[in-house]
Amino acid sequence: MANFARAYGIGAALLALGAVGLGLALAPAESPFRESGVTRIVATTGIAADLVREIGGDQVEVIALMGPGIDPHSYKPRARDLIKMDQADLIVAHGLGLEGRMADVFAAQGGRAIILGDALDPATLKREEDEIDPHVWHDPVLWAQTARWLGKALAQQLPEHADEVKSRAERFALQAESLATEIRAELGKIPPARRRLITSHDAFQYFGARFEIQVDGIQGINTAAEASARQIRTLAEQVADEKIPAVFIETSTSDATARAVVSASQARGHRVKIGRALFADALGEPGTDAATWAGMIRANARSVKEALQ
Ligand SMILES: [Zn+2]
The missing domain is CATH 3.40.50.1980 (Nitrogenase molybdenum iron protein domain)
Incomplete structure (x- = not known):
């Protein structure tokens, strides 16, 4: 070899x-x-x-x-x-x-x-x-x-x-x-209407399918695709209209688009918070809870539950 x-x-x-x-x-x-x-x-x-x-x-x-x-x-x-x-x-x-x-x-x-x-x-x-x-x-x-x-x-x-x-x-x-x-049991405690995960890029569709959470990425599944001003506006309208409590940033991508969605929904009179950074495509730093795959999945589930429940 x-x-x-x-x-x-x-x-x-x-x-x-x-x-x-x-x-x-x-x-x-x-x-x-x-x-x-x-x-x-x-x-x-x-x-x-x-x-x-x-x-x-x-x-x-x-x-x-x-x-x-x-x-x-x-x-x-x-x-x-x-x-x-x-x-x-x-x-x-x-x-x-x-x-x-x-x-x-x-x-x-x-x-x-x-x-x-x-x-x-x-x-x-x-x-x-x-x-x-x-x-x-x-x-x-x-x-x-x-x-x-x-x-x-x-x-x-x-x-x-x-x-x-x-x-x-x-x-x-x-x-x-x-x-x-x-995790299914934990996330099942979030009221169904609040089970909306909006993240910087579309990395959580499999997570959402397994745990019954509707997921929207601001960018597509590939971070090379840029989010358009129209996508940001459309998502911000949804966040405001459906009173979605949080938008999430990620550890491995820019937080600019997530922040744009947050400020556009705030401009529509809905206070939305930024959830803790999710680990989308990379583990956490060595020595932290998210330094292993299992720890990372737990950390993400915890952050989602904390922000949406
Ligand atoms: Zn990705």
Whole structure:
């Protein structure tokens, strides 16, 4: 696998980015991985890295390319990211268009790339016009399915630890499913008329479908799409007319459009507050409650309940 990487990985990845043409020199870098004798995995986001760590356990070392607060839709891989990918045995990405500027890089990785989006039946995926909505981790039941699938994929890569890997995946999936039940009960306490989640970009459709909350993103499912003045006005009218209590900002996107909706609805005489920042496409800082996927889902549910109930 490593030989394949040397042969095709970084050269192809850099070519895909046009970086070679920019005269980017590749210094013989020290390995970004610390451990030896384990499978070295680069995950794109902290969300993907958390899942790989949970399932791979001590048999893997995982590095995330994107930390807290980073927007994967617009993230452009740096030269150092390509070096990390080159040094890894496996690359784990969400796919489904989430890492929009990295698709060519994954394609150049051949069989080393595991795309988590492949875990799910395309019929279960939501679409906005002709774009697939990639934010499946906000539904713990879909994330449990993804975990079981990743367990099988990783077990193939680590045949000597296959049983351990699969049982960790199953344990994680069961915990995710019970988290869904717990959050459904909590959010079910919000009166139905107030179950409206308005956020900066449209990342919470799967969350809303699982927990029976109507979701509107001010921007579309991709942060590259800009919200028009008309969209902001229309949403502000809805917020004011339906007396929606809060509009939410996110940790990984600009809060400008959410604030515009808030001030436009206030101009219509409705006092609306800004909810706590939701974790849409990135985990929280290390050491905080939202530093893991499960902690992040809990933190989001808490913020939603607190602002809407
Ligand atoms: Zn997003």
